[in-house]
Amino acid sequence: MTTTTDLEYKIADLETQLAFQEDTIQSLNDALISQQDQLMTLQKQMAALAKKMKAIQPSDSLASLDDETPPPHY
Template sequence: MNLEERINELESRQAFQDDTIQALNDVLVRQQRMVERLQLQMAALLKRQEEMGGQFETSEEEAPPPHY
């Protein structure tokens, strides 16, 4: 392989790697946005659960169901 062919091969590889890096970066950005959205949803759900927690707690002293 002469020098010109080697340079062309390296330039081709670099172009492919640049495309791959950009594609990976795009995926990473989308995933980060999704993670941030999920964190916000989780925080909202936890807050809602804390607000509603007292409504559904059962007491240990409750009478057993009638079929006992």
């Protein structure tokens, strides 16, 4: 048979564990929110870069590089 003191100790222990778990969950939630913000920023940057890449037209100097003969050591 458990005494009242034992039950109080067990309840206090459970309350302590619960407090630590709630803190851990909040920390994980904060980290997830931060990572989601970073991901959204990166996605926007990637979309902007893709748009710029599509807008770039090959210049005559870049096209002429493809037509050049290889160096003599080839």
